[in-house]
Amino acid sequence: MLDISDLHVEVDGTEVLHDINLHIGWGETHVLMGPNGSGKSTLLKTIMGFGGYTITSGSIVFKGQDITRMPIHERAHLGIGMMFQNPPAISGLKLGKLLTAVSGLKEDEIEALARSVNMGQFLSRDINVGFSGGEIKRSEVLQLKVQQPDFLMLDEPESGVDLENMNLMGREIATLLEKDVRIVNRRRSGLIITHTGYILDYVDADQGHVIIEGQIRCHGNPREILRLVKEKGYGECLRCKQIT
C-alpha cells in the first residue's frame, strides 16, 4: 500500500529525515518507535503532506500512485488519515458541523458514531477548545471513524488517555484497522507511533521500526524491540541491524 524510497526531508532548512525506506503492505500494521526528537512525527506529517516538511529527494508511493508532491487534501481523498499528537483547537468551528461537512453523513448518523466513542455531547462544542487530553484523542478517533481511511497514521494514541478510555480507544482503533476481518480479506493498513507499546495489547502489529536521529536503524518484531529498548535503551538499536 505504501512505499517510501530514499526519502530525505528538511524542516526549516535542516535535514530531519535521512534516507528513509519503508514498505507497508495491504492489511499490515507497523509500529514506529524511537527517542524523543528522532523524527517520528516528522515522518507521519511528511506522508500526510503538511507544508513546511520539504522533501529534498526520494519518493512516496501510495496505492501505486506517486504522491510525493501531492497536496494534503488529495492524499486524504486517496485514503490517508491521521490522528495527531497535538491537534489544533479551532474556535468557531463545531465538531459536529465539521463531521457533517466532510462526510456527507446525516446528523443522526454522526450522532450515533459520536455516542459510540462517548463524544455525543461534544458535537456542539468548538473543536478541541477546552477538551481534556483524553477527549482530544476520542475526538480524533471519531474523525477517523467518519473518514474511514484505508491507511491510518496514529501519533501516540495512548498519550493522556486513562485506562478505561484506552480500552475504548484500543478497540476502536483495532476495528478501524479491520483487525476483526480475516487476514486474507484485510485491506486497511496502519503506522502507529508508540513510546509505551500499550496499543499493542489491542492491535497486533506486523512490523516494528526504530528511528534514531532521522534514520530507520532497525526493523523487527514490535514486542521484541520494545522489550529490548526497555532493558537496554535505544543504544542497542544502533548496535543491532535486525531483531526478529
Ligand SMILES: Nc1ncnc2c1ncn2[C@@H]1O[C@H](COP(=O)(O)OP(=O)(O)OP(=O)(O)O)[C@@H](O)[C@H]1O
Ligand atoms: N517546524 C519545525 N521547526 C524546527 N524544527 C522542527 C520542526 N518540526 C520538527 N522539528 C525538529 O525535528 C526533530 C524531529 O521532531 P519530531 O517531532 O519528528 O520528533 P519525534 O520523534 O516525533 O519526537 P517525540 O517522541 O518527542 O514526539 C526535532 O529535533 C524537532 O525539534
